[in-house]
Amino acid sequence: MAYKILEKEEIAPSVHRTVIDAPDVAKAAKAGQFIILKIDEEGERIPLTIADFDPEKGTVTVIFQEMGKTTKQLGKLSAGDSLEDFVGPLGTPSDIRKLGTVILVGGGVGVAPIYPQAKAYKEAGNRVLTIIGARNKDLLILEAEMQEASSELFIATDDGSKGHHGFVTEIMKNILDSDEPVARVVIIGPPIMMKVGAGMAAPYDVEILVSLNSIMVDGTGMCGGCRVTVGGETKFTCVDGPEFDARQVDFGELMNRLSMYRDDEAKATEEYEHKCRCGLH
Amino acid sequence: MSEKTSEKKKTRTPMPEQPPEVRAGNFDEVALGYSKEDAIAEASRCLNCKEPKCVEGCPVNVDIPGFIKLICEEDFEGAIEKIKATNALPAICGRVCPQESQCEALCVLGKKSEPVAIGRLERFCADYEREKGVSAPGVPGSDIVEPTGRTVAVVGSGPAGLTAAADLAKLGHKVTIFESLHKTGGVLSYGIPEFRLPKEIVKQEVEYIKQLGVEIKPNYIIGRIKTLDQLCKEFDAVFLGTGAGLPRFMGIEGENLNGVYSANEFLTRVNLMKAYDPNYDTVVRRGKHVVVVGGGNVAMDSARSALRLGAEEVSVVYRRGEEEMPARREEIKHAKEEGVSLKLLANPTRILGDDKFNVKGIECIKMELGEPDASGRRSPVPMEGSEFIIDADVVIIAIGTSPNPIIFKGSEGLEQNRRGTVVAEDETGATSKCGVFAGGDVVTGAATVISAMGAGKKAAKAIDEYLKEK
Ligand SMILES: Cc1cc2nc3c(=O)[nH]c(=O)nc-3n(C[C@H](O)[C@H](O)[C@H](O)COP(=O)(O)OP(=O)(O)OC[C@H]3O[C@@H](n4cnc5c(N)ncnc54)[C@H](O)[C@@H]3O)c2cc1C
Ligand SMILES: Cc1cc2nc3c(=O)[nH]c(=O)nc-3n(C[C@H](O)[C@H](O)[C@H](O)COP(=O)(O)OP(=O)(O)OC[C@H]3O[C@@H](n4cnc5c(N)ncnc54)[C@H](O)[C@@H]3O)c2cc1C
Ligand code: SF4
Numbered sequence: 001m002a003y004k005i006l007e008k009e010e011i012a013p014s015v016h017r018t019v020i021d022a023p024d025v026a027k028a029a030k031a032g033q034f035i036i037l038k039i040d041e042e043g044e045r046i047p048l049t050i051a052d053f054d055p056e057k058g059t060v061t062v063i064f065q066e067m068g069k070t071t072k073q074l075g076k077l078s079a080g081d082s083l084e085d086f087v088g089p090l091g092t093p094s095d096i097r098k099l100g101t102v103i104l105v106g107g108g109v110g111v112a113p114i115y116p117q118a119k120a121y122k123e124a125g126n127r128v129l130t131i132i133g134a135r136n137k138d139l140l141i142l143e144a145e146m147q148e149a150s151s152e153l154f155i156a157t158d159d160g161s162k163g164h165h166g167f168v169t170e171i172m173k174n175i176l177d178s179d180e181p182v183a184r185v186v187i188i189g190p191p192i193m194m195k196v197g198a199g200m201a202a203p204y205d206v207e208i209l210v211s212l213n214s215i216m217v218d219g220t221g222m223c224g225g226c227r228v229t230v231g232g233e234t235k236f237t238c239v240d241g242p243e244f245d246a247r248q249v250d251f252g253e254l255m256n257r258l259s260m261y262r263d264d265e266a267k268a269t270e271e272y273e274h275k276c277r278c279g280l281h
Numbered sequence: 282m283s284e285k286t287s288e289k290k291k292t293r294t295p296m297p298e299q300p301p302e303v304r305a306g307n308f309d310e311v312a313l314g315y316s317k318e319d320a321i322a323e324a325s326r327c328l329n330c331k332e333p334k335c336v337e338g339c340p341v342n343v344d345i346p347g348f349i350k351l352i353c354e355e356d357f358e359g360a361i362e363k364i365k366a367t368n369a370l371p372a373i374c375g376r377v378c379p380q381e382s383q384c385e386a387l388c389v390l391g392k393k394s395e396p397v398a399i400g401r402l403e404r405f406c407a408d409y410e411r412e413k414g415v416s417a418p419g420v421p422g423s424d425i426v427e428p429t430g431r432t433v434a435v436v437g438s439g440p441a442g443l444t445a446a447a448d449l450a451k452l453g454h455k456v457t458i459f460e461s462l463h464k465t466g467g468v469l470s471y472g473i474p475e476f477r478l479p480k481e482i483v484k485q486e487v488e489y490i491k492q493l494g495v496e497i498k499p500n501y502i503i504g505r506i507k508t509l510d511q512l513c514k515e516f517d518a519v520f521l522g523t524g525a526g527l528p529r530f531m532g533i534e535g536e537n538l539n540g541v542y543s544a545n546e547f548l549t550r551v552n553l554m555k556a557y558d559p560n561y562d563t564v565v566r567r568g569k570h571v572v573v574v575g576g577g578n579v580a581m582d583s584a585r586s587a588l589r590l591g592a593e594e595v596s597v598v599y600r601r602g603e604e605e606m607p608a609r610r611e612e613i614k615h616a617k618e619e620g621v622s623l624k625l626l627a628n629p630t631r632i633l634g635d636d637k638f639n640v641k642g643i644e645c646i647k648m649e650l651g652e653p654d655a656s657g658r659r660s661p662v663p664m665e666g667s668e669f670i671i672d673a674d675v676v677i678i679a680i681g682t683s684p685n686p687i688i689f690k691g692s693e694g695l696e697q698n699r700r701g702t703v704v705a706e707d708e709t710g711a712t713s714k715c716g717v718f719a720g721g722d723v724v725t726g727a728a729t730v731i732s733a734m735g736a737g738k739k740a741a742k743a744i745d746e747y748l749k750e751k
């Protein structure tokens with residue numbers, strides 16, 4: 001069984017968009033869900049959010065950032081290549097209903113998971129205020145798509161090269177401070193950004209959701225590797241989440257757990273890059 | 282009978298094994314298997330009883346005296362044929378069945394001396410066949426069935442699902458297996474380690490099932506891609522063999538520290554994803570001081586795997602005594618020989634971490650056995666103030682599993698009991714949902730390979746009857 005890559009594009013430095021032929025997954029997918037893929041027999045299983053899906057064409061799009069060995073190797077594949085394993089849709093879909101005004105905040109590659117949500121919230125009749133950000137304008141992804149999918153789009157860059165000079169969370173706070181009543185804020189990005197953003201939104205009378213990125217193996221509730229503490233209880237991110245009430249999440253534990261294999265990962269990446277440089281790959 | 286032969290008949294022919302100090306450093310199979318001579322010598326111990334008790338102890342009623350007699354006659358092909366008439370996976374059962382509490386427990390020889398080594402003989406026959414490359418369909422008539430035009434979905438590719446699929450395919454039904462992982466075999470692939478059950482054997486059994494015309498769809502989660510209700514619409518009948526794969530944790534302080542694994546995660550990384558093989562990208566924390574909590578096969582497998590990954594010290598913490606450990610006797614013996622130490626009558630109270638969120642130790646309390654409870658088992662009670670700490674950089678929790686609830690998403694009318702298992706009739710596997718049958722760990726909770734197979738077999742028969750009437 002192989003899952004063919006149909007399209008592949010580097011949409012920002014080290015950020016890739018890959019469209020995969022996976023009709024069963026495409027048919028069942030909903031916003032907020034993810035897949036797990038494995039490149040080859042020896043590969044690692046890594047989770048990636050479903051950034052888009054087309055049930056008719058039978059395709060699933062993922063957008064990923066090169067982090068370590070697996071994402072770098074994935075970045076080297078191109079249209080026509082195949083993945084050995086591709087499983088999904090995983091996770092509980094986002095609870096999307098008509099709520100009124102919803103703020104979606106995406107940072108870095110976290111912008112990708114926001115996209116299907118923007119579409120779905122808008123389709124459900126919400127006013128969707130999307131805030132996307134990156135370190136600089138070259139790293140900003142999906143601007144045109146977001147413009148189309150949102151009622152209003154706000155942009156922030158750390159260096160001010162585009163839009164607001166500063167963090168996405170600052171724009172979020174400005175909106176929360178304004179007269180517009182907001183029902184829900186969804187924040188997706190690096191854990192530290194979700195933690196800070198959730199902290200800023202916490203004093204307001206608004207529901208705050210975050211999508212957690214714990215380390216996973218199976219994605220079906222079988223290993224418990226993805227466990228997080230939410231509201232003092234242990235939850236499995238892959239089945240109980242990935243979205244949780246941000247006020248209840250123990251972000252410190254999440255970040256600690258994400259560092260579990262840091263040394264092994266650094267070594268694997270180094271070896272992989274060394275092999276690549278020597279032309280062994 | 283001369284004195285010498287009767288003496289010889291008292292004890293079993295020993296199983297050739299890798300020496301403990303060697304095998305503790307590799308993932309190759311521990312038990313090397315009988316030679317022809319060993320097999321014949323052991324087979325000749327069997328009394329060929331008229332009313333063989335041993336057969337009653339076997340959940341699938343293998344004709345034990347029948348196949349053993351054929352071994353004595355050196356008709357090994359006949360012997361494997363005989364086993365396969367009721368047991369589709371003899372290479373696996375011969376290796377992992379808890380024989381001491383099943384077939385061998387009831388062997389008459391066991392009363393006065395040692396029972397016949399039935400499992401080892403079964404394994405010998407299966408290995409003989411495999412090495413000779415005899416292709417599998419050994420069941421009479423298997424190649425002449427007419428397709429019935431009926432379709433059956435089997436969910437889960439563990440022993441229950443594989444057995445049900447094989448039997449249904451032999452009856453001419455079109456079977457599709459849906460498996461959520463990327464590899465087939467269930468616990469046989471992700472749980473039981475290579476050194477106890479080489480994955481090549483599992484692969485061959487799966488190949489055999491494919492040869493029977495069964496289609497296998499890996500990476501396919503029922504409850505996510507399709508619901509059980511959808512399967513019921515698309516297929517004439519459904520068999521659920523989804524096992525008991527949801528790990529239990531203890532709910533004690535420090536359980537989410539880095540370095541604390543469920544046995545499922547640890548074994549999946551090591552077995553399914555071969556973390557011990559440098560060619561694989563899989564990471565796993567290789568501890569120096571590893572503590573495993575639990576007393577079953579899962580705990581033994583975790584402990585012995587940790588040892589093979591290079592741990593200096595591996596302890597198994599279990600709250601009762603050695604006698605009460607549910608693991609196969611052979612696994613406990615092997616683990617001890619390899620250097621695993623048993624910390625009995627002890628129960629974890631909390632896990633201790635350092636400032637970097639890594640495990641550094643586990644605190645346990647000593648237990649004593651109290652009065653027998655309703656079931657007659659003496660339950661352990663903590664001895665106040667007896668806490669002690671074991672240094673550990675990896676802790677593996679192997680205290681049991683329950684059925685994974687994903688399958689219940691979108692399954693109208695499937696009755697479950699309190700423990701999360703599916704309610705199914707003993708003899709048929711029929712559930713409360715029309716056309717849906719279930720068997721194996723999803724019904725019983727964590728049990729054995731052979732009981733899961735037995736359930737798959739019974740369900741296949743019942744499904745066949747259901748399809749005839751439908
Ligand atoms: C539900 C979910 C959705 C995700 N969606 C996206 C996405 O849409 N785009 C994207 O770029 N990234 C996403 N991630 C993160 C992505 O899975 C990791 O970047 C990837 O696994 C890194 O693997 P690597 O081998 O390249 O890097 P490594 O060097 O192995 O790891 C880099 C970092 O990634 C994390 N990581 C490593 N292995 C895993 C694993 N098996 N599961 C989860 N995290 C891991 C760790 O924090 C690690 O420090 C998602 C993660 C989760 C859990
Ligand atoms: C480490 C370990 C060691 C063991 N040692 C022994 C031993 O020595 N002897 C012995 O007799 N028994 C042993 N057992 C127990 C034995 O392996 C199990 O009782 C047996 O495998 C149960 O078989 P099963 O077919 O019911 O389920 P499983 O083997 O658990 O297979 C179930 C399959 O269903 C799949 N699945 C689950 N949900 C879904 C879904 N929603 N959609 C699609 N697929 C799904 C799973 O991925 C899995 O592959 C051991 C168990 C473990 C964990
Ligand atoms: S299948 Fe298991 S219980 Fe039955 S005879 Fe073989 S080893 Fe014994």
Ligand code: SF4
Binds near residue numbers: 346388390
């Ligand atoms: S009970 Fe023992 S001696 Fe009798 S037939 Fe069975 S294996 Fe042979």
Ligand code: FES
Binds near residue numbers: 218224226227236237
């Ligand atoms: S990834 Fe294994 S339980 Fe969540």
